[in-house]
Amino acid sequence: xxxxxxxxxxxxxxxxxxxxxxxKVVVDNENDSIDGRSEPIExxxxxxxxxxxxxxxxxxxxxxxxxxxxxxxxxxRLRNSFMVAESQENSVIFADSLASMxxxxxxxxxxxxxxxxxxxxxxxxxxxxxxxxxxxxxVDKAKGLAVKTREYLQKVLDxxxxxxxxxxxxxxxxxxxxxxxxxxxMLLEVVEEDPYNExxxxxxxxxxxxxxxxxxxxxxxxxxxKNHPENIQAEFYLALxxxxxxxxxxxxxxxxxxxxxxxxxxxxxxxxxxxxxxx
Numbered sequence: 001x002x003x004x005x006x007x008x009x010x011x012x013x014x015x016x017x018x019x020x021x022x023x024k025v026v027v028d029n030e031n032d033s034i035d036g037r038s039e040p041i042e043x044x045x046x047x048x049x050x051x052x053x054x055x056x057x058x059x060x061x062x063x064x065x066x067x068x069x070x071x072x073x074x075x076x077r078l079r080n081s082f083m084v085a086e087s088q089e090n091s092v093i094f095a096d097s098l099a100s101m102x103x104x105x106x107x108x109x110x111x112x113x114x115x116x117x118x119x120x121x122x123x124x125x126x127x128x129x130x131x132x133x134x135x136x137x138x139v140d141k142a143k144g145l146a147v148k149t150r151e152y153l154q155k156v157l158d159x160x161x162x163x164x165x166x167x168x169x170x171x172x173x174x175x176x177x178x179x180x181x182x183x184x185x186m187l188l189e190v191v192e193e194d195p196y197n198e199x200x201x202x203x204x205x206x207x208x209x210x211x212x213x214x215x216x217x218x219x220x221x222x223x224x225x226k227n228h229p230e231n232i233q234a235e236f237y238l239a240l241x242x243x244x245x246x247x248x249x250x251x252x253x254x255x256x257x258x259x260x261x262x263x264x265x266x267x268x269x270x271x272x273x274x275x276x277x278x279x
Contacts, residue, residue: 067105075101092118099128108132109145122159123166126152130169146173164190168199175207196227202234209237214245232262236271243274252278 067075075098082094099114108131115128129148136142150173156166167186174183184207190200205220221238224231239254255271255278262268 071101071105106135108135109141112145112148122152122155123163126156126166127169130173133173142176146177149173164194164197165199168197168203172203175203196223198224198228198231198234202231202237205234205237205241209241209244214241217241218245232258232264232267235261236267240274243278248278 078094078098078101082091082098085091085094095114095118099111099118102108102111102114108128112125112128112132116125119125126149129145129152133142133145133149136145150170153166153170156163157170160166167190171183171186171190174180174186177183184204187200187204187207190197191204194200201220201224205217205224208214208217208220218238218241221234221241224234225238228234235254236258239251239258242248242254243251252275255275258271259268262271
């Protein structure tokens with residue numbers, strides 16, 4: 001009944017990863033080029049000491065809508081300029097522009113690859129791969145993106161063990177791996193150090209919903225909202241937890257409050273759906 005809808009909300013940890021905005025995109029298919037042919041882009045140099053000397057990135061119109069012809073031309077122009085750039089400075093500029101364009105097109109794995117070529121900042125690169133991982137619709141692709149995320153964010157933690165933002169993202173890549181308890185343990189470590197950490201509490205709350213531990217989910221979201229009352233998504237999942245825990249009156253109250261606070265059509269559609277079930 002409600003369980004199938006919950007699974008849709010938490011599949012691939014998509015909502016967990018981007019808890020400040022509802023998901024609306026997926027990663028692109030790296031095996032397709034602009035016109036749909038298989039055509040990887042080979043680059044002959046790296047601007048990042050942490051990356052290999054060659055990297056591939058392609059474009060696809062198969063996900064997130066077709067790319068307008070004029071945008072395709074702009075991408076081809078930038079890509080060609082990037083491939084023949086005579087200086088590292090120019091290569092970085094073109095890679096950064098390509099990363100921005102791919103992100104706007106919701107081709108997040110392509111964007112991450114060009115971010116990797118445009119900066120030496122491990123956290124920026126790791127965050128780009130984490131965003132792509134978070135929205136990956138294909139399990140095998142998500143695994144590969146998780147590995148890239150860990151490659152860079154682990155370096156961030158090695159240099160700064162107190163960087164909880166990097167630790168939380170790293171944890172979430174493990175939650176969806178063959179070793180989920182490692183990720184959960186990392187999240188609990190963050191909460192032990194920072195009891196009201198918004199991102200860690202949200203992720204733990206979602207994972208509690210996913211495992212059917214609605215009492216624990218209620219505890220997490222209530223604690224989060226105590227210090228972050230503006231987090232409407234946490235309020236939504238608290239209402240959902242109440243609903244699945246048999247506390248329908250509390251769920252109705254919260255869902256009704258959300259309708260008066262949010263303008264997000266996707267969120268409001270979900271709220272209306274649940275309110276209809278609670279009648």
